[in-house]
Amino acid sequence: MSNPKKAVIEARGLTRHYVQGGETIRALDGVDVTIHEGEFVAVMGPSGSGKSTFMNMCGALDRPTSGSIKVGGAELSGLDNDALAELRNRVIGFVFQQFNLLPRTSALHNVMLPLRYRGSLPADAEERCLKALDQVELAGRASHSPNELSGGQQQRVAIARALVNEPELILADEPTGALDSHTTEEVLKLFQRLNAAGMTIVMVTHDAEVAAYAGRCLYFRDGNIVEDTAAAKERAAS
Helix, strand or coil, X not given: CCCCCCEEEEEEEEEEEEEECCEEEEEEEEEEXXXXXXXXXXXXXXXXXXXXXXXXXXXXXXXXXXXXXXXXXXXXXXXXXXXXXXHHHHHEEEEECCCCCCCCCCHHHHHCHHHHCCCCCCCCHHHHHHHHHHHCCCHHHCCCCHHHCCHXXXXXXXXXXXXXXXXXXXXXECCCCCCCHHHHHHHHHHHHHHHHCCCEEEEECCCHHHHCCCXXXXXXXXXXXXXXXXXXXXXXXX
């Protein structure tokens, strides 16, 4: 019998409430979900549904009002700010809609940034950066600065930067929002290849065509998951 895949994200009774103008905003209101290693999950929902708040929780960028969330096996509520920063650097790779590359810095040195955040650079830093660029098929552009690269190539550099620390999880927030349809397809197929090689990916998107590249979709509304396609498949199979 094969070993069950471990949970990379595990939320139980997860809530995040804000007080705004004397009113309580229930951004997350009791979310229960498990995302296992090797999944490619799209997170969808209208504005204000809770999907971005959920993403911030998964990225250890915010703390819950109540409930539990574990990322990479660590209960986030028990970690101080330094430990959360270490977890973000070690366990999570972030990809954003805007590529957030340093404009006058080569692709290689943009990819190297997460390694620098650890303090002293490892002896094999350049080798690791070239490996990450090779994973996104840009090793030949390592010396190019962002203004010498297309939008799709810049996003692939950003993905290489997310990969360089060999994280357990990639969190992608509207990663194709600034790209044309052809380049969007290239980036999403890259995500699929990374996922096929074992990478866990959670991607926020408002676009159903983008979400279709994932293997599972979570639909948020009013702070809750109202549809989980994995659960629907399980019910259909039973």
